[in-house]
Amino acid sequence: MSTTSMHPATSASQNQPADQSQSPALPYARRRDQLVGSVIDASTTVLAQYDHDIVKFGMGAPAPDMLPAADFARIAAQVFSPENFTYGETKGEPVLIDALHEYLTSTDQIPPEQQGNRDRLLITSGGMQGLDLGFKLFVTPGDLVACESPTYTNGSATAMSYEAEILEIPVDEEGMQIDALVDHTRRTGRAPKVIYTVPTFQNPAGVTMSLPRRERLLEFAHRHRSVIIEDNPYGMLRFEGESLPALSDLSPNDPLIFGVRTFSKFVAPGLRVGWIDVDPEVRELAVNAKQTMDSCAPVPNQHLIARWLQEGGADSHVEVLRKAYRERKVAMSEGLARLFPGEVRATDPDGGFFLWVTFEDESINTEDLMTTALEEGVAYIPGPAFSPAGNFSNALRLCFASAAPDRIDDGLQRLRRAVDRYLAER
Numbered sequence: 001m002s003t004t005s006m007h008p009a010t011s012a013s014q015n016q017p018a019d020q021s022q023s024p025a026l027p028y029a030r031r032r033d034q035l036v037g038s039v040i041d042a043s044t045t046v047l048a049q050y051d052h053d054i055v056k057f058g059m060g061a062p063a064p065d066m067l068p069a070a071d072f073a074r075i076a077a078q079v080f081s082p083e084n085f086t087y088g089e090t091k092g093e094p095v096l097i098d099a100l101h102e103y104l105t106s107t108d109q110i111p112p113e114q115q116g117n118r119d120r121l122l123i124t125s126g127g128m129q130g131l132d133l134g135f136k137l138f139v140t141p142g143d144l145v146a147c148e149s150p151t152y153t154n155g156s157a158t159a160m161s162y163e164a165e166i167l168e169i170p171v172d173e174e175g176m177q178i179d180a181l182v183d184h185t186r187r188t189g190r191a192p193k194v195i196y197t198v199p200t201f202q203n204p205a206g207v208t209m210s211l212p213r214r215e216r217l218l219e220f221a222h223r224h225r226s227v228i229i230e231d232n233p234y235g236m237l238r239f240e241g242e243s244l245p246a247l248s249d250l251s252p253n254d255p256l257i258f259g260v261r262t263f264s265k266f267v268a269p270g271l272r273v274g275w276i277d278v279d280p281e282v283r284e285l286a287v288n289a290k291q292t293m294d295s296c297a298p299v300p301n302q303h304l305i306a307r308w309l310q311e312g313g314a315d316s317h318v319e320v321l322r323k324a325y326r327e328r329k330v331a332m333s334e335g336l337a338r339l340f341p342g343e344v345r346a347t348d349p350d351g352g353f354f355l356w357v358t359f360e361d362e363s364i365n366t367e368d369l370m371t372t373a374l375e376e377g378v379a380y381i382p383g384p385a386f387s388p389a390g391n392f393s394n395a396l397r398l399c400f401a402s403a404a405p406d407r408i409d410d411g412l413q414r415l416r417r418a419v420d421r422y423l424a425e426r
């Protein structure tokens with residue numbers, strides 16, 4: 001999808017601070033320039049400024065109708081009690097660690113070699129904190145961090161906040177192109193210290209790394225002692241095809257694999273609860289690191305999720321999600337084919353939340369198109385938001401999880417109108 005590209009640890013900020021020309025510069029830390037912000041997260045604020053109806057294909061969030069809201073209301077009445085509104089243990093509430101471990105074991109999400117070992121799990125404040133902990137523990141300023149291209153830039157931005165140098169490795173239908181990683185390393189004599197990957201139902205492309213590439217990635221990491229941050233928020237949301245083993249299944253108890261997971265995509269993002277699955281020694285350090293951030297993840301929310309898991313709520317809920325997301329993905333793929341015949345290429349994921357759409361007309365700039373799209377009442381995230389170098393100007397990410405099929409159709413018709421207007425007016 002692009003060529004390998006590299007960015008020094010000094011790239012410019014995307015979100016420029018307010019003009020301070022009247023007052024002397026503040027004595028910021030050097031990493032200030034590396035706090036590039038998130039176009040993805042900022043889209044929530046952008047949308048709040050509009051009061052007309054907008055079909056939201058932007059943020060990767062489950063729609064309100066996909067949340068187990070009735071269960072939550074009932075369980076909250078039981079567990080939102082005074083003793084659960086205090087500080088909790090940094091590693092997480094034991095009741096949640098137990099319930100999570102049991103759920104992951106019963107759904108084959110932990111390799112047999114790791115089962116029974118609760119010392120690998122640490123409850124985080126969402127997947128984002130898992131990423132922060134990973135990069136904080138393994139990135140020294142100037143270290144090379146490889147990521148996919150396109151990538152989930154909240155991940156690469158986190159690496160940059162620790163002054164990493166970012167190397168973008170192209171992605172195709174089989175995920176990260178490991179050949180490009182190997183070639184770059186051979187050419188420069190410098191292997192990445194950390195490899196950041198979303199191997200399953202990648203954000204933003206929706207693609208899944210093939211088994212041979214997973215094996216080659218592990219081989220590469222072992223040869224160079226690179227840490228792999230395996231970010232897997234969508235893996236359990238497969239609605240088509242055969243499951244592939246996670247990197248941690250292929251290499252159980254591997255201290256080089258730092259697993260980042262979250263409840264955001266299959267329970268609710270606003271609860272801000274996730275977990276990491278890492279070597280116990282790494283977990284001890286992660287506890288220390290987390291203590292400098294927030295002491296503990298939200299305690300009432302941990303109890304809410306624990307009780308929901310104990311009741312078996314996840315099993316039936318995940319089935320509901322898979323069925324709904326399959327319908328929504330089909331609606332979006334068919335709608336794109338019908339409304340943009342021959343004009344776009346779109347990925348065809350077997351799970352997760354996203355389609356990655358590329359306009360054949362390379363002169364279409366999806367950042368420029370965005371204004372017209374919002375006026376027409378549809379939101380997406382422009383392609384350059386998924387590349388630290390700002391590549392993919394003629395691509396965009398659509399989230400199919402957030403709207404029912406008829407609303408998806410409506411949103412795509414609005415996008416069609418926006419593109420027609422944009423092409424006529426430019």
Ligand SMILES: Cc1ncc(COP(=O)(O)O)c(C=O)c1O
Binds near residue numbers: 060129152231269272
């Ligand atoms: C690939 C990836 N990693 C991490 C996250 C962050 O998860 P959370 O919302 O739990 O912090 C997301 C959310 O969109 C994601 O898509």
